[in-house]
Amino acid sequence: MMKKSLLGALAIGLASSTSAFAQTEIQWWHAMTGANNEVVNKLAADFNASQNEYKVVPTYKGSYADTMNAGIAAFRAGNAPHILQVFEVGTATMMGAKGAIKPVQELMKEAGEKFDPQAYLPAVTGYYSTASGELLSFPFNSSSTVMWYNKDAFRKAGLNPDQPPKTWPEVFEAAKKLQASGHPTCGFSSAWITWVNLEQFSVWHNVPLATKANGIEGFDTELKINSPLHVKHLQNLADLQKNKTFDYSGRTNTGEGRFTSGECPIMLTSSGFYGNVKANAKFEWANAPMPYYPDVQGAPQNSTLGGASLWVMGGKKADEYKGVAKFFAFLSDTDRQAKLHTDSGYLPITKAAYQKVKESGFYKQNPYLETPLIELTNKEPTENSRGLRLGNLVQIRDMWAEEIESALTGKKSAKQALDAAVERGNQELRKFERTVTR
Amino acid sequence: MEKRALFSSKFLPYMLLLPQLAITIIFFYLPASQAIWQSFLMEDAFGLSSEFVGFENYRYLFQQPEYYRAMVNTAVFSTAVAVLSLACSLLLATQADKNLRGGEAYKTLLIWPYAVAPAIAGVLWIFMFHPSLGTLTRPIRAVGIDWNPLLNGDHAMLLLVLSATWKQISYNFLFFLAGLQSIPKSVIEAAAIDGAGPLRRFWTIIFPLLSPTTFFLIVVNIVYVFFDTFGIIDAVTGGGPAGQTTTLVYKVYADGRLGGDLGGSAAQSVILMVIVIGLTAIQFKYVERKVQY
Numbered sequence: 180m181m182k183k184s185l186l187g188a189l190a191i192g193l194a195s196s197t198s199a200f201a202q203t204e205i206q207w208w209h210a211m212t213g214a215n216n217e218v219v220n221k222l223a224a225d226f227n228a229s230q231n232e233y234k235v236v237p238t239y240k241g242s243y244a245d246t247m248n249a250g251i252a253a254f255r256a257g258n259a260p261h262i263l264q265v266f267e268v269g270t271a272t273m274m275g276a277k278g279a280i281k282p283v284q285e286l287m288k289e290a291g292e293k294f295d296p297q298a299y300l301p302a303v304t305g306y307y308s309t310a311s312g313e314l315l316s317f318p319f320n321s322s323s324t325v326m327w328y329n330k331d332a333f334r335k336a337g338l339n340p341d342q343p344p345k346t347w348p349e350v351f352e353a354a355k356k357l358q359a360s361g362h363p364t365c366g367f368s369s370a371w372i373t374w375v376n377l378e379q380f381s382v383w384h385n386v387p388l389a390t391k392a393n394g395i396e397g398f399d400t401e402l403k404i405n406s407p408l409h410v411k412h413l414q415n416l417a418d419l420q421k422n423k424t425f426d427y428s429g430r431t432n433t434g435e436g437r438f439t440s441g442e443c444p445i446m447l448t449s450s451g452f453y454g455n456v457k458a459n460a461k462f463e464w465a466n467a468p469m470p471y472y473p474d475v476q477g478a479p480q481n482s483t484l485g486g487a488s489l490w491v492m493g494g495k496k497a498d499e500y501k502g503v504a505k506f507f508a509f510l511s512d513t514d515r516q517a518k519l520h521t522d523s524g525y526l527p528i529t530k531a532a533y534q535k536v537k538e539s540g541f542y543k544q545n546p547y548l549e550t551p552l553i554e555l556t557n558k559e560p561t562e563n564s565r566g567l568r569l570g571n572l573v574q575i576r577d578m579w580a581e582e583i584e585s586a587l588t589g590k591k592s593a594k595q596a597l598d599a600a601v602e603r604g605n606q607e608l609r610k611f612e613r614t615v616t617r
Numbered sequence: 618m619e620k621r622a623l624f625s626s627k628f629l630p631y632m633l634l635l636p637q638l639a640i641t642i643i644f645f646y647l648p649a650s651q652a653i654w655q656s657f658l659m660e661d662a663f664g665l666s667s668e669f670v671g672f673e674n675y676r677y678l679f680q681q682p683e684y685y686r687a688m689v690n691t692a693v694f695s696t697a698v699a700v701l702s703l704a705c706s707l708l709l710a711t712q713a714d715k716n717l718r719g720g721e722a723y724k725t726l727l728i729w730p731y732a733v734a735p736a737i738a739g740v741l742w743i744f745m746f747h748p749s750l751g752t753l754t755r756p757i758r759a760v761g762i763d764w765n766p767l768l769n770g771d772h773a774m775l776l777l778v779l780s781a782t783w784k785q786i787s788y789n790f791l792f793f794l795a796g797l798q799s800i801p802k803s804v805i806e807a808a809a810i811d812g813a814g815p816l817r818r819f820w821t822i823i824f825p826l827l828s829p830t831t832f833f834l835i836v837v838n839i840v841y842v843f844f845d846t847f848g849i850i851d852a853v854t855g856g857g858p859a860g861q862t863t864t865l866v867y868k869v870y871a872d873g874r875l876g877g878d879l880g881g882s883a884a885q886s887v888i889l890m891v892i893v894i895g896l897t898a899i900q901f902k903y904v905e906r907k908v909q910y
Binding site for chain 1: 750857859
């Protein structure tokens with residue numbers, strides 16, 4: 180008897196507590212660490228405080244690859260999160276999984292949220308849209324490639340620190356001078372070797388990385404990275420590697436520390452390196468747009484993105500989707516975007532937010548945060564520069580890196596290496612095409 | 618006398634075997650058969666569409682020169698690590714087995730590295746040998762060697778072999794030490810009285826009496842280098858440069874976990890399983906004959 184009444188009391192207690200907090204929970208899995216993790220948590224907390232129907236619950240799931248794998252595994256087990264943060268490399272994989280995802284534009288429309296695709300920066304949304312311009316995932320943290328340089332080292336080498344080299348030949352010359360003036364092991368270097376020297380390189384020069392608008396217009400795309408321009412660039416890097424005027428820093432961003440330590444006076448890498456440079460570089464520094472080859476017609480074009488976007492997983496309840504749509508509308512708010520950009524260094528995703536920060540005079544003091552935006556909006560994107568969408572890109576990037584490494588060590592010529600990179604990459608693309616088009 | 622246990626119930630022996638059988642079935646036979654099934658499928662990462670493709674995943678693998686290179690890398694890597702770690706730990710164990718002042722301290726210190734996780738071991742070695750961060754890179758470069766594991770495949774392989782060996786020495790050391798301590802002192806003393814020197818005593822008495830331990834360690838070490846080293850590889854080289862440190866198990870991890878190619882990855886793990894089963898069978902059939910229990 181005693182037991183029964185206790186249970187009854189418990190049941191009543193539970194019922195009343197659920198009705199008091201009748202909120203729909205929205206799971207958000209992400210890969211942000213450190214300061215960026217706090218940004219995520221704060222966004223969720225602010226959203227939860229702004230209304231009481233929905234509750235966004237952010238969960239850290241490890242590295243980008245781990246987070247994506249966790250999301251995929253959860254989907255297979257039937258309990259995927261509502262929002263999954265996926266790095267730009269995973270875009271094609273997510274997009275190919277038609278039943279597994281809910282396109283953002285469709286979501287916004289069904290939920291009746293105000294949504295104007297024109298309000299977003301085309302270089303940002305283009306990366307995450309279908310060929311017909313329908314937005315698939317919600318851009319979250321975006322960055323682009325910029326050239327970081329050490330102003331003190333420039334002065335010491337007799338170079339003008341306020342006029343950084345604009346073209347590749349100028350970079351090579353500057354690097355030689357820098358090398359001779361106290362940087363024997365590294366004149367210039369590049370993190371993310373394939374992203375910077377193949378992907379961004381192609382886009383910036385308005386040459387195709389792959390057919391079908393770099394894969395955006397179809398999975399039957401083929402790689403084009405063995406063009407004479409690509410070969411010339413890799414051959415230049417390989418020649419300069421011999422005496423370390425260019426020195427290889429690995430496939431990911433682990434070599435970025437060579438810039439902040441002062442070893443490499445020029446480093447091409449993500450604009451997201453900003454926080455690290457600000458905290459650790461004990462010299463005067465700046466960044467500049469990526470260099471280009473001046474003999475290429477129309478270069479520079481515009482740059483493309485790195486970073487991650489938020490994918491909405493399929494098979495959830497309409498009510499939950501409403502909450503997700505509300506959250507995305509919340510994220511798109513001009514003031515919030517502007518603050519997010521100036522606080523974290525992520526690129527703003529709406530035109531209005533960019534305009535607002537520009538008008539506030541923020542870039543006068545912080546020109547480094549505008550460099551990637553200048554690059555992204557340099558020209559109206561063409562079919563070569565809208566972005567890229569290649570399946571199995573994780574493996575393909577590794578294959579490219581392997582081939583670049585064999586060119587840099589002199590095992591293969593630049594042409595042989597890039598031919599092999601195309602052939603091996605195409606095999607992966609065909610494999611991907613088979614699994615998605617069935 | 619007959620060596621036979623008598624059970625009153627027919628079911629009891631099966632019941633006693635059951636826990637072990639259940640563990641083996643759940644954690645080995647089930648996943649292994651699933652891997653075999655998966656290796657005949659071609660599937661997208663989400664499992665939305667899968668197609669039975671027969672041996673195509675296998676055919677694709679054997680068409681790739683990179684796969685053969687991974688095999689060669691594995692052979693080089695595993696031989697080097699197994700030989701080096703066994704030899705070093707045998708040497709250390711024989712030395713630590715002597716009556717030393719503070720011998721216990723040495724023994725404890727030598728066992729410690731075993732408690733270090735593979736990824737952490739890898740990071741430790743990176744800190745010592747990274748081309749620009751490494752504390753030992755400067756002295757190496759100072760003597761005129763252009764040390765660069767990021768671009769030089771031999772350097773990268775050497776670095777991996779050293780870190781994987783370092784990690785395994787403690788384990789081998791522990792077993793060798795236990796093996797040495799179980800050899801009756803009287804036999805060794807008798808040989809010494811007969812005038813056999815330390816080296817001769819080692820090769821004619823200690824080494825043969827240690828052979829069961831050595832054999833066990835060879836098997837365990839081969840399994841270790843084949844399966845347990847991808848954490849170190851991932852942390853130290855990521856399979857690079859130019860795939861020169863990609864071993865079979867690392868490729869399984871990279872293709873399946875990082876690349877989402879489950880079919881190809883499953884095919885590779887099946888091949889790997891066959892190789893290791895084959896190696897172990899050979900060891901038990903041929904090498905074990907020389908073991909004196």
